[in-house]
Amino acid sequence: MKTITSRDNPLYKELKLLAASSQARRKAGRTLLDGVHLCQGYLQLRGAPLQCIVSEVALANPEVADIVQRCEEARAHVTALPDALYNAVSQVEHGVGLMFLVDTPAREVAGPLAVSAVLLDNLQDPGNVGSILRSAAAAGITQVYCSAGTAFCWSPKVLRAAMGAHFVLEIYENVDLADLVKNATVAVLATSGYAEQRLYDVDLRRPVAWLLGHEGQGVADDLLALATHQVVIPHLGQIESLNVAACAAVCFFEQLRQNQA
Template identity: 80%
Template structure:
């Protein structure tokens, strides 16, 4: 196990950039997974990380020690550092003290939508994006397509909110959603507060592609015009609309309910 003890270390500076800069993460094709749950999920579902980073105090934690043991047993890279240096990288307050450096996958966008999927149009809040990914994975959806204005899926905040959903999803970013919808082989359903068709009136016992939009403006007009159907979730309370992540969860699990009934 290598040790880093100086903030001037070149490798340490790279970690700081990955932790604080979305541009650095995109350029390097790398991101940080912070915490036991995400690191263990990566080991179980994807394999070894590029590097494992651990604080000196965390080495005494049984869960962290088990993860480090697996890493070192397979001769992967592991780096220890004083708590002060680790905490300056970590964005998790009162975290356990272990993180992985992992590659962010780059995938070619399929020629056409052919299975159940999620399309995110300019969804900007990382917490919302992560929650949608988590709900999609739980509902058995495999593909997620994000427009250029959507929050970077491999940012630390999205990763924490998704709780490992990334590792069972195929995520495509900077996608031309209009072109994708135009060639879709499955129905595309866009949510809109102005739709007349209620979600619960839809037959969802087949693959569909869900389209969700910006937290304030909703799905863009050009995408609404391309959708097979626009749908609304009826609600009784005197509120204008649901949060986009809550809206997505309702849609996904109505589809699950119909397919299981």
């Protein structure tokens, strides 16, 4: 373990930049995982990080000390920061004082869509994107494809909302969804408040791709036209529609229910 005490240290400057800028995270192909839960999940499912960053006060926390020890045993770099320097980097208020610096996977679409997947068309809200990733992972879906206009999946807010789902998913970003849908070998189901076919009337006992759209505008018209089915989730009351993350969860778990029935 080494200690950094200067704000001019190159590593510290990199951490500050990555914490503050989505553009910097995309350009560097790196991001920060903040908190015990995310760091534990990464260690378990992906292995050692590039850097384990810990605040000096957090070293007295048994959970943090255990993670630091595991990182050292894996020969990962461990760096301690004075609390003031650490808090200037962390995006989590009242956090535990632990973060990982990790590479973000850069995946290229290798072939036609042939398994159950999620397609995100221009979703703007990081919390919604993270919630959808978490629901997808919990429902056994393994692939997520994001259009260029969708929130960056490796941003701190998406990571916190997904609660470790990133580490069991294959996430593809900046994808041409129209091309993906055209060549898919599985049915593509687009959610739409104007659809006539109910979700519960569709046979989901097979791989399907779920196409989910912008929070306000929904799935783009050109993509809707390419979908195999347009489906609606029936609901009661005066609310016009469901939140897209809630809609996604209903879809994923209806598919799971049918496959387990």
